[in-house]
Amino acid sequence: MTQADALAATLLAEMQDAGAVPVAADILQPAETLLDLYGEDIRARAYVTHDPDLGEMMLRPDFTVPVVQAHMRGGAEPARYCYAGPVFRKQSGGRAREYLQVGYELFARDDPARADAEVFALFARLLAPYDLRPVTGDIGILKAAVAGLETSIERKSALMRHIWHPKRFRALLERMGGRGPLAEARAELVSNLRAARAEALIAEAGQMVGLRSADEIGARIATLLHDAEAPPIPREQVQALERLLSLAAPARAALGGMRARGWAALAPALAPALDRLEARLEALDAAGVDTAHLPFEASFGRTTMEYYDGFVFGFLPARGDLPPVATGGRYDALTAVLGQGQAIPAVGGVIRPALLEALT
Amino acid sequence: MSLKLGVPSKGRLMEKTFAWFAERGVQMARTGEAREYAGAVDGVAGVELVLLSASEIPRELAAGRIHLGVTGSDLVRETLADWQAQVWELAQMGFGHADLIIAVPQAWVDVDTLDDLDAVAAAFRAEHGFRLRIATKYHRLVRDYLRAHGVADYQLVDSQGATEGTIRNLTAEAVADITSTGETLRANHLKILRDAPVHCSQATLFAARAADWSGAAPALRALAAQLGVAVPEGLSGD
Numbered sequence: 249m250t251q252a253d254a255l256a257a258t259l260l261a262e263m264q265d266a267g268a269v270p271v272a273a274d275i276l277q278p279a280e281t282l283l284d285l286y287g288e289d290i291r292a293r294a295y296v297t298h299d300p301d302l303g304e305m306m307l308r309p310d311f312t313v314p315v316v317q318a319h320m321r322g323g324a325e326p327a328r329y330c331y332a333g334p335v336f337r338k339q340s341g342g343r344a345r346e347y348l349q350v351g352y353e354l355f356a357r358d359d360p361a362r363a364d365a366e367v368f369a370l371f372a373r374l375l376a377p378y379d380l381r382p383v384t385g386d387i388g389i390l391k392a393a394v395a396g397l398e399t400s401i402e403r404k405s406a407l408m409r410h411i412w413h414p415k416r417f418r419a420l421l422e423r424m425g426g427r428g429p430l431a432e433a434r435a436e437l438v439s440n441l442r443a444a445r446a447e448a449l450i451a452e453a454g455q456m457v458g459l460r461s462a463d464e465i466g467a468r469i470a471t472l473l474h475d476a477e478a479p480p481i482p483r484e485q486v487q488a489l490e491r492l493l494s495l496a497a498p499a500r501a502a503l504g505g506m507r508a509r510g511w512a513a514l515a516p517a518l519a520p521a522l523d524r525l526e527a528r529l530e531a532l533d534a535a536g537v538d539t540a541h542l543p544f545e546a547s548f549g550r551t552t553m554e555y556y557d558g559f560v561f562g563f564l565p566a567r568g569d570l571p572p573v574a575t576g577g578r579y580d581a582l583t584a585v586l587g588q589g590q591a592i593p594a595v596g597g598v599i600r601p602a603l604l605e606a607l608t
Numbered sequence: 609m610s611l612k613l614g615v616p617s618k619g620r621l622m623e624k625t626f627a628w629f630a631e632r633g634v635q636m637a638r639t640g641e642a643r644e645y646a647g648a649v650d651g652v653a654g655v656e657l658v659l660l661s662a663s664e665i666p667r668e669l670a671a672g673r674i675h676l677g678v679t680g681s682d683l684v685r686e687t688l689a690d691w692q693a694q695v696w697e698l699a700q701m702g703f704g705h706a707d708l709i710i711a712v713p714q715a716w717v718d719v720d721t722l723d724d725l726d727a728v729a730a731a732f733r734a735e736h737g738f739r740l741r742i743a744t745k746y747h748r749l750v751r752d753y754l755r756a757h758g759v760a761d762y763q764l765v766d767s768q769g770a771t772e773g774t775i776r777n778l779t780a781e782a783v784a785d786i787t788s789t790g791e792t793l794r795a796n797h798l799k800i801l802r803d804a805p806v807h808c809s810q811a812t813l814f815a816a817r818a819a820d821w822s823g824a825a826p827a828l829r830a831l832a833a834q835l836g837v838a839v840p841e842g843l844s845g846d
Binding site for chain 2: 283284287288289291292340341406409410413414415416417419420423430433434436437440441446449450453454455456457458459460462464465467468469472
């Protein structure tokens with residue numbers, strides 16, 4: 249048994265002591281579910297193989313999806329699960345392709361703040377012996393801020409879709425504010441589309457090929473022309489959102505700052521999300537976490553954790569540029585997608601024992 | 609030990625490679641019968657010519673079985689993970705130009721840019737229940753490009769040839785392919801997105817980081833001086 253195996257066994261035992269039921273998951277997972285959830289990017293990160301009967305299969309890139317699926321098939325509520333085993337990710341350079349993950353997942357309908365705090369406090373306790381720097385964030389606040397923008401549903405949903413792609417998000421926000429190269433390209437497109445009726449433009453452009461129909465093209469033209477009439481997102485709202493995205497402060501100060509500072513442009517929409525953050529900080533305090541010093545970064549989790557949609561956290565090595573030793577968060581929306589209509593609020597996280605071993 | 613130089617074994621790419629070296633005083637020629645893949649180099653001592661398919665040269669460089677290789681910059685970037693960790697780029701040779709581009713049907717009058725393609729991909733997925741398909745053989749380059757630009761809701765489907773036809777055959781909605789003039793695209797009723805190409809490829813002289821340079825370094829220095837290219841820093845072998 250390697251030292252990482254021993255660490256994994258110890259962590260798993262402590263998670264069981266905390267009330268979690270150990271669960272297993274197949275290493276070979278159907279690729280389609282994962283591709284549908286994560287998109288093409290997962291193909292670059294996961295090992296895909298082919299089974300003559302079952303089609304495309306994937307070496308499990310994480311446990312979350314199979315654990316949620318197992319729970320959806322008839323787990324009792326609330327439920328706490330833990331697991332340990334290898335996951336497989338394509339990497340460049342000398343980084344591990346196969347490594348152990350130990351994880352804890354909590355499914356509970358009541359009191360999400362307490363559930364968030366339970367998971368974070370457990371991880372903080374398990375990781376206390378190591379020299380790590382915790383970071384927290386809240387994707388729910390970003391979503392609330394987008395929902396609060398004074399603009400059309402279509403624009404908001406375009407922004408929502410790209411919360412996890414910061415570069416495109418910024419470009420979209422700039423265009424919707426009526427500025428930058430995308431706004432110019434859009435203005436030119438709209439002026440071309442205004443020149444004639446949609447059917448005439450399509451007929452003139454060339455032979456129709458492919459699955460996307462003239463109706464679909466016509467529908468988007470209508471959307472584009474409609475959008476061109478909508479006023480740009482007000483400058484002060486764009487700036488308020490940009491300031492929010494770059495916020496990094498101790499959690500209590502961050503909450504106070506978001507409540508107090510000049511974000512009136514977004515404040516009414518933010519209020520319920522900030523109430524949820526406050527409730528979480530209360531629950532964390534009650535669980536023994538010092539929220540006056542707990543780091544909070546509004547953009548944390550935006551690039552790496554696409555399925556998290558509320559509280560997010562990570563534990564990073566205090567020195568060097570090593571990857572996070574542990575990450576986690578709330579993923580209510582994922583359970584809705586996997587449950588095909590059913591959903592259960594869920595929060596969890598994983599630890600990589602081999603990275604802990606490297607710190608000792 | 610001699611310096612092994614891999615060059616494309618046939619066609620215009622071979623001819624232009626020979627011409628490029630000849631202009632710089634290094635004569636190359638195929639030897640033996642017309643069908644025999646052997647060659648010789650004149651003008652610099654200790655250089656051995658290895659004739660290979662252009663598509664095999666990236667792999668041979670990565671394995672260090674050849675010291676230098678001439679091939680398209682697109683093939684190196686597509687074939688090798690983290691290519692800069694595996695090869696040095698010595699010289700862009702100024703021929704074999706081709707752009708890797710993304711094209712959509714001309715009838716998509718609502719699409720000029722990646723920004724439009726991304727919006728269409730979201731609507732397409734909602735309408736059809738699966739992700740918009742982009743046919744290509746350049747999976748790594750296209751995926752990296754689309755990720756860098758934050759395009760979501762697409763999937764890549766593999767196409768090793770006649771890629772422009774996949775849209776008509778309803779196996780893809782868009783294509784990512786190499787083009788130099790765009791004629792094949794137009795003939796298939798496709799147009800190129802207005803953004804910068806995924807990659808602008810040209811024939812390039814590469815050096816293998818993994819090759820055994822002990823003994824080959826002097827030949828490289830002589831060849832590099834003759835060609836007027838810089839010897840990469842960090843090349844061991846002295």
